Amino acid sequence: MNTSVRYLALLACLAWSILPSAVAAENPDGPSGGFDAELAAELGADDYGMRRYVLVMLYAGENTDQDPEAAMALQQGHMANIRRLADEGVLVLAGPFIEGGDLRGAFVFAVDSVEAARELTASDPAIEAGRLQAEFHPWYASAALMQLGEVHARIARKQP
Numbered sequence: 001m002n003t004s005v006r007y008l009a010l011l012a013c014l015a016w017s018i019l020p021s022a023v024a025a026e027n028p029d030g031p032s033g034g035f036d037a038e039l040a041a042e043l044g045a046d047d048y049g050m051r052r053y054v055l056v057m058l059y060a061g062e063n064t065d066q067d068p069e070a071a072m073a074l075q076q077g078h079m080a081n082i083r084r085l086a087d088e089g090v091l092v093l094a095g096p097f098i099e100g101g102d103l104r105g106a107f108v109f110a111v112d113s114v115e116a117a118r119e120l121t122a123s124d125p126a127i128e129a130g131r132l133q134a135e136f137h138p139w140y141a142s143a144a145l146m147q148l149g150e151v152h153a154r155i156a157r158k159q160p
Contacts, residue, residue, distance in 0.1 A: 044110070045143035053092070054117035055139040056107040063130030077125030078132075079160055085109075090120060092145050104132060110146060114138060 044051045066074065085091035093108035109117045114136040126132040 040143070043143040043146040049143055050140055051110070051143040051146075052112050053139045053141055053145070054109045054111055054114055055137045056109065056117055056121055057103065057135040057137070058105040058107065058132045059135065060102045060104055061127075061130040061133040066129070066131065071131070074126050074129055074131050081124045082107075083159070085120060085123075086149055089146075089149075092148055107134075108139070108141075108145065 039045075040049065082091060082094050086094070090110055091107060092110050094105065096105040097103050107117075107121065109120055111117050111120070117136055118134075121127055121134050121136075124132070127134060
C-alpha cells in the first residue's frame with residue numbers, strides 16, 4: 001500500500017472515530033438527543049453531521065534545489081498563505097508529515113470541488129515555485145472539523 005493511500009485511510013478512520021457510536025440510530029434530536037440545528041447549518045452539515053471537503057496531499061516537487069535563503073522565503077510565503085486561507089475559513093486543517101520523504105504535508109479545504117481546491121492551492125508560493133506538488137481527493141467527513149481552527153487558536157501559545 002503506498003504512503004498516500006495509508007494516510008487517506010488513517011484520515012478516514014480519524015474522521016469516523018470522532019462521530020458518536022449512536023449515529024446509526026435515527027433520532028430527530030440527533031444521536032445524543034442534543035441536535036443543534038443552528039450549529040449544523042453554520043457548519044454546513046448534512047443530516048449525518050457530515051460535509052464535503054477536499055483533501056490535498058503535498059509532495060516534494062521537481063524544483064527543490066533553491067539556496068537556503070530562497071527556500072526560507074518560499075517557506076515563509078507558504079506559511080503566510082496557509083494563515084490567509086485559514087482566516088478566510090476555507091482551509092480547515094494543514095500540517096506537515098514529520099517522517100521525511102517525498103510526502104511533505106496535507107491540507108483539508110472546506111470546498112465542494114477539486115477545481116476549487118486547485119485554485120486555492122495554486123496561490124501557495126511553494127506550489128508556484130515547484131517546490132511542492134499537490135494531489136487532490138474529494139473527502140466526506142464530520143462538519144465538526146470546521147471548528148478546528150477556533151479550538152486550535154485557544155490552545156496554541158505560538159504561531160509558526
